[in-house]
Amino acid sequence: MIASENLPLSIVESKSFKRLMNTAIPLYTVPSRRTITRLIDAKYDLLKESFKENLKLVSTYSITCDIWTDVSNQSYLGVTVHFLQHELVLTNSTIGVFSLTENHTADYIKEMMLSIMQLFEIDVSSCTAFVTDSAANMVKAITDGFGFAKHLPCIAHSLSHLVPDAMKLIPRITEIIALLKSIVTLIKRSVVASDELKRLQTRDGKTDSTILKFKQDVPTRWNSTYYMIERFLQLKDYVYLVLLTCPTAPRTLSREEIDILEDIVQILGPIEFVTNEISGDSYPTSSLVIPVIHCMESKIKNCIPLTVEGNLLKTNILSEIHQRFKDIESYQILAISTLLDPRYKRLHFQSPRAVSNALSHINNQLKSISINNKIDHVVESQVKSSKTNKHDAQSILHLPHESSIRNWISSIKAEPGFLIDVFKEISKFPEALRHCNLVFDSAIWKQVLWDATSKKCVGLCDYGNGISIEHMENEATEVLVFMLVSLRGTWKWPVGYFFVNKITSAIQAELVKTALILSHQSDIRVWSVTCDGAHVNYSTMHLLGCNLYTTNYYELKSTFKHPSSDYDVHFVPDACHNIKLARNMLGDLKILKSPTAQINWNHVINLYKLQNKLSSAHVNFRANIMKVKLAAQTLSSSTAAALEFLQFSEVENFQDCAGTVEFIKVIDEIFDFLNSRNPFGKGFKKPIFLNNIDFLQQRIEQKIEYLYTLVGPDNNKLCVGKRKTFILRFAAAVKSILQIAKHILIEPCFKYLMTYRFSQDHLELFFAQVRRRHGWNNNPNVLQFKAAMKSLLVYMRCLNDVMEQLRRQSCIRSTLHEVYTVSELKLALSPYDDKRYVVPNSVATLPWGHYKIPL
Numbered sequence: 001m002i003a004s005e006n007l008p009l010s011i012v013e014s015k016s017f018k019r020l021m022n023t024a025i026p027l028y029t030v031p032s033r034r035t036i037t038r039l040i041d042a043k044y045d046l047l048k049e050s051f052k053e054n055l056k057l058v059s060t061y062s063i064t065c066d067i068w069t070d071v072s073n074q075s076y077l078g079v080t081v082h083f084l085q086h087e088l089v090l091t092n093s094t095i096g097v098f099s100l101t102e103n104h105t106a107d108y109i110k111e112m113m114l115s116i117m118q119l120f121e122i123d124v125s126s127c128t129a130f131v132t133d134s135a136a137n138m139v140k141a142i143t144d145g146f147g148f149a150k151h152l153p154c155i156a157h158s159l160s161h162l163v164p165d166a167m168k169l170i171p172r173i174t175e176i177i178a179l180l181k182s183i184v185t186l187i188k189r190s191v192v193a194s195d196e197l198k199r200l201q202t203r204d205g206k207t208d209s210t211i212l213k214f215k216q217d218v219p220t221r222w223n224s225t226y227y228m229i230e231r232f233l234q235l236k237d238y239v240y241l242v243l244l245t246c247p248t249a250p251r252t253l254s255r256e257e258i259d260i261l262e263d264i265v266q267i268l269g270p271i272e273f274v275t276n277e278i279s280g281d282s283y284p285t286s287s288l289v290i291p292v293i294h295c296m297e298s299k300i301k302n303c304i305p306l307t308v309e310g311n312l313l314k315t316n317i318l319s320e321i322h323q324r325f326k327d328i329e330s331y332q333i334l335a336i337s338t339l340l341d342p343r344y345k346r347l348h349f350q351s352p353r354a355v356s357n358a359l360s361h362i363n364n365q366l367k368s369i370s371i372n373n374k375i376d377h378v379v380e381s382q383v384k385s386s387k388t389n390k391h392d393a394q395s396i397l398h399l400p401h402e403s404s405i406r407n408w409i410s411s412i413k414a415e416p417g418f419l420i421d422v423f424k425e426i427s428k429f430p431e432a433l434r435h436c437n438l439v440f441d442s443a444i445w446k447q448v449l450w451d452a453t454s455k456k457c458v459g460l461c462d463y464g465n466g467i468s469i470e471h472m473e474n475e476a477t478e479v480l481v482f483m484l485v486s487l488r489g490t491w492k493w494p495v496g497y498f499f500v501n502k503i504t505s506a507i508q509a510e511l512v513k514t515a516l517i518l519s520h521q522s523d524i525r526v527w528s529v530t531c532d533g534a535h536v537n538y539s540t541m542h543l544l545g546c547n548l549y550t551t552n553y554y555e556l557k558s559t560f561k562h563p564s565s566d567y568d569v570h571f572v573p574d575a576c577h578n579i580k581l582a583r584n585m586l587g588d589l590k591i592l593k594s595p596t597a598q599i600n601w602n603h604v605i606n607l608y609k610l611q612n613k614l615s616s617a618h619v620n621f622r623a624n625i626m627k628v629k630l631a632a633q634t635l636s637s638s639t640a641a642a643l644e645f646l647q648f649s650e651v652e653n654f655q656d657c658a659g660t661v662e663f664i665k666v667i668d669e670i671f672d673f674l675n676s677r678n679p680f681g682k683g684f685k686k687p688i689f690l691n692n693i694d695f696l697q698q699r700i701e702q703k704i705e706y707l708y709t710l711v712g713p714d715n716n717k718l719c720v721g722k723r724k725t726f727i728l729r730f731a732a733a734v735k736s737i738l739q740i741a742k743h744i745l746i747e748p749c750f751k752y753l754m755t756y757r758f759s760q761d762h763l764e765l766f767f768a769q770v771r772r773r774h775g776w777n778n779n780p781n782v783l784q785f786k787a788a789m790k791s792l793l794v795y796m797r798c799l800n801d802v803m804e805q806l807r808r809q810s811c812i813r814s815t816l817h818e819v820y821t822v823s824e825l826k827l828a829l830s831p832y833d834d835k836r837y838v839v840p841n842s843v844a845t846l847p848w849g850h851y852k853i854p855l
Helices: 009-013 015-024 033-056 106-119 136-146 155-167 171-189 191-203 222-234 236-243 255-278 289-301 308-325 332-340 352-372 402-410 420-427 505-521 535-544 575-589 602-609 628-634 637-648 658-673 693-708 725-744 761-772 782-800
Strands: 061-069 075-084 090-099 127-132 151-153 380-384 391-395 435-444 449-451 456-458 478-486 492-500 525-530 559-561 568-571 591-593 598-600 805-815 818-829
Touching: 009 015, 009 033, 061 136, 075 106, 090 106, 106 136, 127 136, 136 151, 151 155, 155 171, 155 222, 155 255, 155 308, 171 191, 171 222, 171 236, 171 255, 171 308, 191 236, 222 236, 222 255, 255 289, 255 308, 289 308, 289 332, 332 352, 420 492, 420 505, 435 505, 435 761, 456 782, 478 505, 478 761, 492 505, 492 761, 492 782, 505 525, 505 535, 525 725, 535 568, 568 725, 575 591, 575 628, 575 658, 575 725, 591 658, 598 658, 602 637, 628 637, 637 658, 658 693, 658 725, 693 725, 761 782
Parallel strands: 061 127, 127 151, 435 525, 525 568
Antiparallel strands: 061 075, 075 090, 380 391, 380 818, 435 478, 449 456, 478 492, 559 568, 591 598, 805 818
C-alpha cells in the first residue's frame, strides 16, 4: 500500500494506522519504519532482476529520458523503456529515477545513460531510438553516446515551446491574455462571482451537469492557455453581468479583443489536436508525426484571421513550424514508420530525397534478413597468388565494369527473326496466362553501320536465319516487331523482329502465319491480331482471309483461319489509331450529315474560342497529328457536354450543334469500349462480363450502325468513300472483341475481359523504352536496338529460370608491392534482386508499397 498509494514510510508509526491494524488484525505486529525500508529494498532488487530477464526477451525497444528538478533543487534523470509484448501489446516501464550530482553537461549525461544501460543489461544495438527534449546537452549526450540515427526529438516538447515563442512576439496578444487571466482569476476566487455565473447559466436552462466553469491557465502548459481562451469564449455572454458583482473587477474585453481571441482559438486549434494525437501512450505514434505535422501546417495556412494580430500570429506560428520541423522527414525512424504505415505510405512526404533514403534503408534491412535466413547466394572468387600459387576462395561482390557487362550480354543470341527462346519461356507460364493477343508494328530505324564484332555492315534488310526475301544490299528503313500480350496476366514480350524496307503484304502475311504457328507449337492460344491502319496491314488481313470492305456491319468478316489449328483468329484494329482517323476526317471535311442533324467541325473551333479546356493544339492538330491524347480529348464526353450546355444556354453559334454532340458521344463511347483497362470501371469503360455482354453488344452495335449512316459533303455515304477507314476499323474491332468475349469468358480462368489488351499501345511503350535506353534517341540505330533486345532476353532468362547469371573475369592486383592475378566468378544478374516486387507467374514488377502487392 505504501508503494501503490505513494504513502510516506512514517505512516507505520502513526497512532491511527496502528489502531486500524490492531482492530483489523489483532495478532499482527506492524513492522517498523526501518524494517519497511529494508523490505522495500529487497523487493526492488527482486523486481529489478525479474525486469532485466523480461527485457532480454524483447527484440527491440525505445528509451525515453528527461531531467527534472524537485522543490529542493535536487536534479534527477528519469529513464523509461517502451516495447511490444506478446500479441503486439504496447508496454511502458520505468527503468528508474537517478539523482544527478554534477553539472548537466553532455559528457556527464552520456556517462549516466551508459552506466544505466549497463546496470540493467540493456543491449544498445537493440534500441531503435532514444527520445529526449530539444535541449542541447541532451541531444549531444545521445548523439555522442549512441549515434545520431538513434536520437529522436520529443515532438510534444517542441510543440509546447512553439506557441509561447510565437505569441510573445506580439505585445497586444500578451496584454489581452494577461487581462483575460486576471478576469478568470477574479471569478474563480470570488464566491459571489462564481455563484452569479452558476445562476445565470441555470436561468438559461442548464443543469448542474452541464454548467461550465472558467479554466485557469498554467505557465508550463501552453494548451491550458488555449483551453482558458476557448472556455472564456463559450461564457463571454455572462462575463459582463458577473463582473458587476465584483467592486474591484478589471475592465471587460472589447469586441475587437474578443475577435482577436477567436482568431487565436482558430489558429491554435490544429496544434492542440496534434499535441493530443502524438501524446497517446496506448498506440504507436512515430508513424503519425510526419503526416500530422504537415496536415497541421496546411490547416493553419488555410485559416483566415479577421484581425491584424491574428494574421501576425498565423505568420509567427508558420515560421516557428518551419524552423522546428523543417528537417522532420530526415529522421530515419519517423520516415520509415510513416512509409510502412498502410494509412499514409508516402502520401504526406514533401522531400523525395527523404523517401528515397528511407526506402533504401528498408531494402537494406530486407537484404540483411535474407542473409540471416540463408537466402542470399554468395559469390565465390578464386585468388591465384604468383608467390604461393595457392587458390583461396573468397566471397566478393565487386561491381563489374560496363565493358564486362557488354561482354556478358554479347553471348546472348538476339539476331533478327523470331526469338525461339522467348516462345519457350512463355510456354512455361500457367495455362491461364497463355491466352494472348499478337501485336505487330514498325518503327523507323534507318542507319547503316559497321559492326566490328561480326565484321559486317548492319542496317541492311535482315529477316534472320539466313533468309533473303528482299535484296540484302537494300538499306532497311524500319524494324517490324511482333509482340505477344497476355489477355489475363501482366506480361507482354516481343517474340520477333525484322529489318525491312517497305515490306509487302504477302511477306507480312507469311510472317504473321509463322508467328501463329510458333505460338501454337508452344501451347500459346492467340485469339487475335492487332495492328494500325497502314494500307499494307489491311492488305495483309485480306490475304489472310478477312473481308473488311463492306457497307453492312453484319456482312463484315473480321476473322481468318489459324494456319495450324482449327479455330479462328480475330483481327482487332488499334482503337487509338482509329480515333485519330475520326478526328482527322471531321477536321478535313468540316461538315457531315447524320440521319437526324448536321455535324460541323466549326462547333469545336467556336468552343475553343470561348476559352474552353481545348487548346490551339486540339483544333490545329496537323502539327501534332500523331498524338492520341489530343484526338481523344477533342472527341470526348466533356467536349460533348460543353457543347450541350452552350446549346441549352442558347449561346450564339451553338443552337444547331445537336448533330455534332451526337457524333462526338458515339466516337467517345466506342473508344471507351475498346480501351477498358480498369476492372472497376463504369459505363462503357467497364470490362466485359458474361452478365453485361448482351447489353454492351446491343448498345455498341447501335453506335456502329450510326457510323454507317453518315453522309459526307458530296452526299455520298462515308462508308463507301475515301474516308471510310475509321468506320470499317471501328466496326471490325467491335465485332472481333464481342466474338472473342463470348468464347473466352466461358473459360474458368476468365471472369472479365479488359479490351485494353487488344491495343497497340503495349508495342509503342516498348519502342519508347528502347529509345529511352539510348538517351531518348527517336531513331536509334540497328546496333542499339539489338543491344536492347539482348538485355531483355538476359533478364527474362534470369527471372523465369530462377537462375543467377554468373560470369568469370580476371584482373591484376597488387598488395604491398606484390603483384598477383585474381580470377573472379562474378554475379552478373540475380533473380533474388529485391529492389522491386516480382509479380508471381510473370516477368512484370511493381514498386514496393503498391496496392496490388499482397500483404
